[in-house]
Amino acid sequence: MQVQLPDGSFKDVPNDATVAQVAESIGKRLARDAIAGKVNGKIVDLTEKVPDNAKVEILTPKSKDGVDVIRHSTAHLMAMAVQELFPGTQVTIGPVIENGFYYDFGTDRPFSDEDLRRIEEKMAEIAKRDLPIKREVWSRDDAIKLFDKIGEKYKVQIIRDIPGDEILTIYRQGDWFDLCRGPHVPSTGRLGAFKLLSVAGAYWRGDERNSMLQRIYGTAWSDEKELQEYLKRMDEAKARDHRKLGKELGLFHFSNLAPAMPIFLPKGAVIYNELIDFVRSFYRRDGYSEVVTPLLWDTELFKTSGHYDNYRDNMFFSEVEEREYSLKPMNCPGDIQIYAMERRSYRDLPIRLANFARLHRYERSGVTHGLTRVRSFAQDDAHIFIAPEQIQAEIERELNLIKEIYDVFGFTDVKIGLSTRPEKRIGTDAMWDSAEKALEEALKKRGLSYQVNPGEGAFYGPKLDYQVTDAIGRPWQLGTVQVDYAQPERFKLTYIGADNSEHRPVMIHRAILGSLERFIAIIIEHFAGAFPVWLAPVQAIVLPLSEKFLDYANDTAAKLRQAGLRVEMDGSNEKLGAKIRDAQLEKIPYMLIVGEKEASSGSVSLRKRSGEQSSMSVDQFVSEARRAIESRALTL
Ligand SMILES: [Zn+2]
Ligand SMILES: [Zn+2]
CATH class of the missing domain: 3.30.930.10 (Bira Bifunctional Protein; Domain 2)
Structure with missing residues (x-):
C-alpha cells in the first residue's frame, strides 16, 4: 500500500504497516528519533497501524506536536513517581498546557518543595528504567472494576462520564497504568528534559463544592538545551512580573474591600492618565x-442591547427605588443612546x-x-x-x-x-x-x-x-x-x-x-519597569551631594517642575552612592547630581538610568528632557 508524506510525495509500505515501520522505510535516523505519528491529522502512537493512502507525518521531539506528546508522557511519568513515593495518592487528570503539563492528585498531604525535588529524582530514575509504554483497549465494565479495586475513585467517575460508544484505553509502563487516550512516547527512556515548577490547590472538576486536589505543574522539552532556555525565559518573565514590579515601584494596590479592582497609587495614576492623554x-x-x-444604568438598556440575556452572569446589579440598575460591562449601549x-x-x-x-x-x-x-x-x-x-x-x-x-x-x-x-x-x-x-x-x-x-x-x-x-x-x-x-x-x-x-x-x-x-x-x-521618559512617574530626581547644597537642589527641582517635568529631590542624609542606588531601583530616567561646582555655575551633573553621564546647564537639561518627552522617545 501507499502513504503520503508531508512533502506531498508517496511512499510504498507493507500492508498494515505501523507508524514506526513507515518511519523505518523513510530512514534509520528518523526511525530512531520518532516518538509518535500524525495520521490523517490525528496524533497517534508509533504502534498504530496506518490505513492505505493515509497522510502520515512522523513526529520527532523537534516538532510542536512531538513536544506535546513528550509533555503528556512526562505527566504520566510524574504520576507514576508520585504513586511510588506516596502510596495511596489517587490520580485524576493530567493534561498538557502551554509549555508544560500538570497533574491533579487526590491526597490529604500537600506536596512541599522538597517533595517536588524527590519526585523529580524518582522520575529521572523511572526514565532510566526505559520502561516500554503500551496501549491496551479495555471494556467499560472491566475498566471500572480495575480502578475500583485499586481505590482510584476519581478514575471510576471519569470512566462513568465517558460516552458509551467511546473506546477506553489504558497506557501501561512497568506495573503502573493510567486511563488515557494517549498517544505516548514508546518508552520512558525518551523522557528527561523536564522540571517540576510548583504546587497549587485545585478543586476536583474545578468546582469549589468538590474536594481539593493537589496540582503539580511541570515543564518538559525536547532536550536539555531547550529546557534551560525556557527556564531562563521564565526567570526573566518572573523578574518582570507586573505584580512584583507594581508593588516595588508603588504603582498599584489591591484591597480586600474591592477584590480584583485595581487601586492606582499616585505613581500608577500618572501612567494611567498619560496613556489616556x-x-x-x-x-x-x-x-x-x-x-x-x-x-450605572437602568437594566432596560441592557435588555435592549441583549447583554441582560446573554451577559448577565458577568454583570453587577443593584436596586434603587424599585428600579433595577446595572454597572455597565461595556460602553456600547450607553454610547448608542x-x-x-x-x-x-x-x-x-x-x-x-x-x-x-x-x-x-x-x-x-x-x-x-x-x-x-x-x-x-x-x-x-x-x-x-x-x-x-x-x-x-x-x-x-x-x-x-x-x-x-x-x-x-x-x-x-x-x-x-x-x-x-x-x-x-x-x-x-x-x-x-x-x-x-x-x-x-x-x-x-x-x-x-x-x-x-x-x-x-x-x-x-x-x-x-x-x-x-x-x-x-x-x-x-x-x-x-x-x-x-x-x-x-x-x-x-x-x-x-x-x-x-x-x-x-x-x-x-x-x-x-x-x-x-x-x-x-x-x-x-515589556519595559521591565524602566518606562520611557514620557511615561515615567518620576522623570528626574535631584541628588544634592550634601546638606550644603539643599537650597540649590530645591531651586533646581522647582525650575524643572516649572518646565513641566515630574521631579523629586532626595534631601536625605544618605551617601550619594546610596541615593543613586535608590533612584536606580525606582528606575528614574534622569539623576541630577548637584554639588559645589554645579551650584556655582548653575549646572547639573546628569547621570542617566542607562549609566551615561554628562554635565550641562539646567536649561540645557530641560530642553533635552523635553525633547525626549515630546517625541515620546523609547531611549533616553
Ligand atoms: Zn494520560
Ligand atoms: Zn462596544
Whole structure:
C-alpha cells in the first residue's frame, strides 16, 4: 500500500504497516528519533497501524506536536513517581498546557518543595528504567472494576462520564497504568528534559463544592538545551512580573474591600492618565468626540442591547427605588443612546464617540489575575457610526492610527488576524461579502500582512485582532476593530440618506490599547519597569551631594517642575552612592547630581538610568528632557 508524506510525495509500505515501520522505510535516523505519528491529522502512537493512502507525518521531539506528546508522557511519568513515593495518592487528570503539563492528585498531604525535588529524582530514575509504554483497549465494565479495586475513585467517575460508544484505553509502563487516550512516547527512556515548577490547590472538576486536589505543574522539552532556555525565559518573565514590579515601584494596590479592582497609587495614576492623554491627542486630528456617560444604568438598556440575556452572569446589579440598575460591562449601549438622541443625516457620518469610562465585569475570584484579569477597568474605547459604504475608508484610517500608537511603545512585531463570518450569524451574505471585502481591501491598501481566521468572527460582524510581541518575545492580544450590524438593528438606529429615506448605520467598536489595566501590565513587563521618559512617574530626581547644597537642589527641582517635568529631590542624609542606588531601583530616567561646582555655575551633573553621564546647564537639561518627552522617545 501507499502513504503520503508531508512533502506531498508517496511512499510504498507493507500492508498494515505501523507508524514506526513507515518511519523505518523513510530512514534509520528518523526511525530512531520518532516518538509518535500524525495520521490523517490525528496524533497517534508509533504502534498504530496506518490505513492505505493515509497522510502520515512522523513526529520527532523537534516538532510542536512531538513536544506535546513528550509533555503528556512526562505527566504520566510524574504520576507514576508520585504513586511510588506516596502510596495511596489517587490520580485524576493530567493534561498538557502551554509549555508544560500538570497533574491533579487526590491526597490529604500537600506536596512541599522538597517533595517536588524527590519526585523529580524518582522520575529521572523511572526514565532510566526505559520502561516500554503500551496501549491496551479495555471494556467499560472491566475498566471500572480495575480502578475500583485499586481505590482510584476519581478514575471510576471519569470512566462513568465517558460516552458509551467511546473506546477506553489504558497506557501501561512497568506495573503502573493510567486511563488515557494517549498517544505516548514508546518508552520512558525518551523522557528527561523536564522540571517540576510548583504546587497549587485545585478543586476536583474545578468546582469549589468538590474536594481539593493537589496540582503539580511541570515543564518538559525536547532536550536539555531547550529546557534551560525556557527556564531562563521564565526567570526573566518572573523578574518582570507586573505584580512584583507594581508593588516595588508603588504603582498599584489591591484591597480586600474591592477584590480584583485595581487601586492606582499616585505613581500608577500618572501612567494611567498619560496613556489616556496620549490616545486622546490623536482624537482631535482623527475627528473623534469624547463623551462621558454614567456607569450605572437602568437594566432596560441592557435588555435592549441583549447583554441582560446573554451577559448577565458577568454583570453587577443593584436596586434603587424599585428600579433595577446595572454597572455597565461595556460602553456600547450607553454610547448608542447618544447617537439615538437626534435625527442623523448621512452628512453627519462618521460619528466617532470615544469613551474612557470605567467598566465592571464580574469574574470569578479563581480566574482574576494581577492587572490582566480584573473586575474593574477602562478601555480606550470608541464607537463609530457609519454608512455601510464607509467601512473601508474608516478601517483604513483606523489601521493608520493603530500603527502610529503601537510604534510609540516599540511594538513593531504586529500580527493582524481577520476573522470572518461564523456559521451562526445575522444578516445577509451580501452584507458579509461587502464588510469582509472592505476589511481586506483596507489591509491591502495599507500594505499590511494579515491572517484570515475563517469562521472566527462574531455573529454580528467580521473583526480585526492585533497581537504584539513584547521585549522578551511573548505575544499579547491587544487591539480589536469589530464591525457590528446587530446593535444598530436592536436599537433601531437610523440616518437619513442622500435619497431622503431612512437607512440603518453600521457600528464599529474599537479599542487600541484595549483594557488600560491590562495594557499597563503589559508595558510594565515589556519595559521591565524602566518606562520611557514620557511615561515615567518620576522623570528626574535631584541628588544634592550634601546638606550644603539643599537650597540649590530645591531651586533646581522647582525650575524643572516649572518646565513641566515630574521631579523629586532626595534631601536625605544618605551617601550619594546610596541615593543613586535608590533612584536606580525606582528606575528614574534622569539623576541630577548637584554639588559645589554645579551650584556655582548653575549646572547639573546628569547621570542617566542607562549609566551615561554628562554635565550641562539646567536649561540645557530641560530642553533635552523635553525633547525626549515630546517625541515620546523609547531611549533616553
Ligand atoms: Zn494520560
Ligand atoms: Zn462596544
